[in-house]
Amino acid sequence: MAARMSTRPEKVNLADKFGRFSEYWKQKIVAEVNDFYVKIAKLKGSFEWHRHNEEDEFFLVVKGRLTIRLRDRDIALNEGELFVVPRGTEHLPVAPEEAWVLVLESKTAVNTGDRGGARTAAPEWI
Amino acid sequence: MAARMSTRPEKVNLADKFGRFSEYWKQKIVAEVNDFYVKIAKLKGSFEWHRHNEEDEFFLVVKGRLTIRLRDRDIALNEGELFVVPRGTEHLPVAPEEAWVLVLESKTAVNTGDRGGARTAAPEWI
Structure with a gap:
C-alpha cells in the first residue's frame, strides 16, 4: 500500500x-x-472491461466528459x-477527449479489478 | 440510517x-x-466545535470559501x-458567505461528533 507523504494533513488544491x-x-x-483513498486521474481513450467484486467505485468528473459503459446501458457524465x-x-x-476525474474507493481496490493484466497499477501519492 | 431512494444507480448532477x-x-x-456516504451541504456562518473520534471527515469546496478552524491553525479552502x-x-x-461543499465520511459519523446538542441531525437522501 502506498506510503502517506506527510503525517501533518494539509489542504489539497485539485488544479x-x-x-x-x-x-x-x-x-x-x-x-x-x-x-478509503481519494484519487485523481486523467483519462483518455478506453480502459478495459472489469469489475470490483468487493468495492463500489465513485467517479466525479472535474473536467471534460466521461462515459461509463455498463453491460446494459451507458452513463454519460459531464463536468x-x-x-x-x-x-x-x-x-x-x-x-473521447481528455477528462479529469476524482475517484473514491476502498484502499483495497485494484484499478483493473478482477481482470488484472498489463494495465494493473497501484495508485501513488502525489 | 437513511434509506436509499433507489436501488438502480443513476448519475448525480451536483448543481x-x-x-x-x-x-x-x-x-x-x-x-x-x-x-461511506457522499453528502452535500450549504454552509453559512459558524458551526460548533466538535470532533469525530472514529471518522476522518473530507470536505471539498464546490462553490465559495470555507475555513476549517483547528485548535492550532486555520485551513482556508477555496473552490x-x-x-x-x-x-x-x-x-x-x-x-463567512454561503459555501457549497461535498462531504465524505463513514455512514456512522454524526454531524456534531462528540458534542451532540440541538444541531445534531441525521443526513437525508436528496
Missing part, C-alpha cells in the same frame, strides 16, 4: 495536483479518509456529475 | 442537487460508496480545494 502529471489512467492519491459503479458490476470507462 | 434545498448545515446524501479532518481532531467549520 495544482492535476498539473503535476500528464499520464493517462494512472490514479494518484490526494487524500485518505479512513479506509460536475458523478456516478457510483456498484461492486460486482462490469464497467468500461471511456473518454 | 441539480444543490438547487433542491436552501437550508444551511443540513447534510444531504447523494451517493453511497461501501460504508476546488479539499481537506481531511483527521479523526479525533477538534474542528470548527466557518463560512
Whole structure:
C-alpha cells in the first residue's frame, strides 16, 4: 500500500495536483479518509472491461466528459456529475477527449479489478 | 440510517442537487460508496466545535470559501480545494458567505461528533 507523504494533513488544491502529471489512467492519491483513498486521474481513450467484486467505485468528473459503459446501458457524465459503479458490476470507462476525474474507493481496490493484466497499477501519492 | 431512494444507480448532477434545498448545515446524501456516504451541504456562518473520534471527515469546496478552524491553525479552502479532518481532531467549520461543499465520511459519523446538542441531525437522501 502506498506510503502517506506527510503525517501533518494539509489542504489539497485539485488544479495544482492535476498539473503535476500528464499520464493517462494512472490514479494518484490526494487524500485518505479512513479506509478509503481519494484519487485523481486523467483519462483518455478506453480502459478495459472489469469489475470490483468487493468495492463500489465513485467517479466525479472535474473536467471534460466521461462515459461509463455498463453491460446494459451507458452513463454519460459531464463536468460536475458523478456516478457510483456498484461492486460486482462490469464497467468500461471511456473518454473521447481528455477528462479529469476524482475517484473514491476502498484502499483495497485494484484499478483493473478482477481482470488484472498489463494495465494493473497501484495508485501513488502525489 | 437513511434509506436509499433507489436501488438502480443513476448519475448525480451536483448543481441539480444543490438547487433542491436552501437550508444551511443540513447534510444531504447523494451517493453511497461501501460504508461511506457522499453528502452535500450549504454552509453559512459558524458551526460548533466538535470532533469525530472514529471518522476522518473530507470536505471539498464546490462553490465559495470555507475555513476549517483547528485548535492550532486555520485551513482556508477555496473552490476546488479539499481537506481531511483527521479523526479525533477538534474542528470548527466557518463560512463567512454561503459555501457549497461535498462531504465524505463513514455512514456512522454524526454531524456534531462528540458534542451532540440541538444541531445534531441525521443526513437525508436528496
